[in-house]
Every structure is written in C-alpha cells, then in structure tokens.
Amino acid sequence: MTLANQPPVLIIGGSLVGLTASLALTTAGIPNITFEKHAQISAHPRAMGFTPRTMEYYRSLGIADQIPQAPADFTLLRARRSAQSPTNPQTPPAKPTFSSLRGAAIPQDALETILSTTALSRGADIRRGWTVLTFTQTPTGVTITVLPPCSKTPTAITGSYLLAADGHRSTIRGQLATPLSGIGHMQTMRSVLFRADLSPLTSDITQFEIDQPESNSLHAFLTTYNDHRWVLMFYDDIHRSEPDLRSAINLAIGRDDIPVHIITTGRWDLTARIAERFHHGRVFLLGDAAHTLPPNRGGYGRSWGEG
Numbered sequence: 001m002t003l004a005n006q007p008p009v010l011i012i013g014g015s016l017v018g019l020t021a022s023l024a025l026t027t028a029g030i031p032n033i034t035f036e037k038h039a040q041i042s043a044h045p046r047a048m049g050f051t052p053r054t055m056e057y058y059r060s061l062g063i064a065d066q067i068p069q070a071p072a073d074f075t076l077l078r079a080r081r082s083a084q085s086p087t088n089p090q091t092p093p094a095k096p097t098f099s100s101l102r103g104a105a106i107p108q109d110a111l112e113t114i115l116s117t118t119a120l121s122r123g124a125d126i127r128r129g130w131t132v133l134t135f136t137q138t139p140t141g142v143t144i145t146v147l148p149p150c151s152k153t154p155t156a157i158t159g160s161y162l163l164a165a166d167g168h169r170s171t172i173r174g175q176l177a178t179p180l181s182g183i184g185h186m187q188t189m190r191s192v193l194f195r196a197d198l199s200p201l202t203s204d205i206t207q208f209e210i211d212q213p214e215s216n217s218l219h220a221f222l223t224t225y226n227d228h229r230w231v232l233m234f235y236d237d238i239h240r241s242e243p244d245l246r247s248a249i250n251l252a253i254g255r256d257d258i259p260v261h262i263i264t265t266g267r268w269d270l271t272a273r274i275a276e277r278f279h280h281g282r283v284f285l286l287g288d289a290a291h292t293l294p295p296n297r298g299g300y301g302r303s304w305g306e307g
C-alpha cells in the first residue's frame, strides 16, 4: 500500500498545531482528516510571537512568505508605566541569532487562517464542528467516535494513526491516562480583548506591564495584536462586568475619551506540565496535549508544537 492509499491519519484539534500537522501531512501526500469541535476560529487569539525555528518549519511547508517576519532592524522596547512615573522605555541586550530567518509577530487567528487556507488548497480535509468522543486502537489502525455538527448520533471513523492536538485538557491524553509531570498549575488569569486606536499614546511600544497600586489596584499586562486589537491581561481570576472592564481599560491607558470596542473576554490557566510519553502505539500527543509552557519560559507553546 502506498502512503497515498493508506487510511487517513486522524488529527484531533484544528488549532495551531493540528492545522500545522494537517498542512505537513497534506504537503507530503499523506491522507488526513482534521476534526475541530468549534465551528469557527476562536475570536480571542492567544499567541502572537513565533520563533525563528517555527518560521524555518513554515518555510519547509512553503508558507513562510505569507507570514511577516520581524524587521531586520527590529529592537525590543519594553516600558514600565505606573501611576507615579512616566513611560520609561528600555532596550534589553540583543540576543545572538542562529537562523537566517527572524521571528514573526502575527495574531493566532491570522496564522490559523493561513494554515487552514493553504492546507485546504492542497487537498486537506478539515472538518469544523466535529467533536471527538473516544478512540480505540489495534496493531493496524485507530477508530474514533465523533459527533458531526448538529448531530446527537456518534459516528465511527477508522484511520491509520491518531494525532491528538486537542489542547492542554486533551480528551485523548485523558483516555490514555498518560501521567503528567512538572510544576502544574501556576496561575489563572482573565483578559479582555478590545479594539481601540491607541497609536497616539503608545509611541510604537507594544507591551506594557501596568502596576497602579493607588488607582483601584490595577495590576495587568497590556499588549497588542498590531491591528488595533489590544488585550488587557489581569493578574487575577476575578469576573468583571462590562462597566468594570471599561474602567480597567481606561485606567490602563490613562484616558477615558478614547473609543473602545470590547470584543470578548478570556480566562487562561498558566501551567507547566509535560506528558511522560508522547506516543502510545498508533496515538501521538502533539502541542499543548503533550506539554504546556508558562510565559516565564517565553510562552512559546506553539513554537514547541512540532517538536
């Protein structure tokens, strides 16, 4: 049997890592089907920064030219702005470079669109709105039960291998009972994603650590997806009403006269965990299903995805 005639590889999860796997297999001529439980790409992007190594991998898949690399003269500038002191930009020491490519700053939803559009154009089968429930495996194949969109009747689909790219709460890893090691849960954070033109205020600085102890105790991180979408990440797990979110945004930007459109909110668990095994027979764990990285390790969870 040739690779092109074998039963498809079944990919669970159609986010960054599952879509990358679909694109890689499709480009290599290996049949595959991706099942993603959500009908649409998430309205709240998470990742924005991608390493040169990730760009090298995307170059091998022929999509690096669709992803804008950081400019050659890019300089990292970070500013700490508190209620008491003015903005004080600082430039960390330059890091040595090891690649002919530079890292990229692209919102996760834009990158997922590139991955999925390219994979589909090369013949991939990506099924959105399909939820995988269980799997069984034999020495020769893997069978999943999956709920198609708007259906209450699971259907069985058999493939050659199963790639579980179903995130840090991986159903497949749970079914395998794969032990996890590492520090575990570190913090739960809340966020509000909003659209606003802050360019007159920010002097092209894109990340702000905000510590305003005397103004309703706002301790948060403000960053942008570079398309007038900003995310304010709260270092706490407090539910805020829309008026409270608006107050916090105004406090963070130091103005209450800038039009702000709230897009959505998020709640994120920061964890450091790694599965003790990445494969069991014909089942492989990929991306966050295999390991999660907290921001103090660079937060490059996606960039580890194809490792």
Ligand SMILES: Cc1cc2nc3c(=O)[nH]c(=O)nc-3n(C[C@H](O)[C@H](O)[C@H](O)COP(=O)(O)OP(=O)(O)OC[C@H]3O[C@@H](n4cnc5c(N)ncnc54)[C@H](O)[C@@H]3O)c2cc1C
Pocket: 012, 013, 014, 015, 016, 017, 018, 035, 036, 037, 038, 046, 047, 048, 049, 050, 130, 131, 132, 133, 165, 166, 167, 168, 170, 171, 268, 286, 287, 288, 289, 299, 300, 301, 302, 303, 304, 305
């Ligand atoms: C706030 C934040 C910022 C981040 N910034 C960066 C960054 O700048 N750079 C970086 O490299 N990483 C970053 N990360 C980490 C990065 O987002 C993750 O490492 C990456 O999204 C992992 O991709 P994944 O495809 O493995 O899992 P996920 O993105 O979690 O995707 C899993 C997918 O599987 C689907 N799924 C789950 N169960 C099923 C099922 N049973 N059936 C069908 N589908 C299912 C889910 O709907 C989901 O779409 C950040 C994370 C957070 C929270």
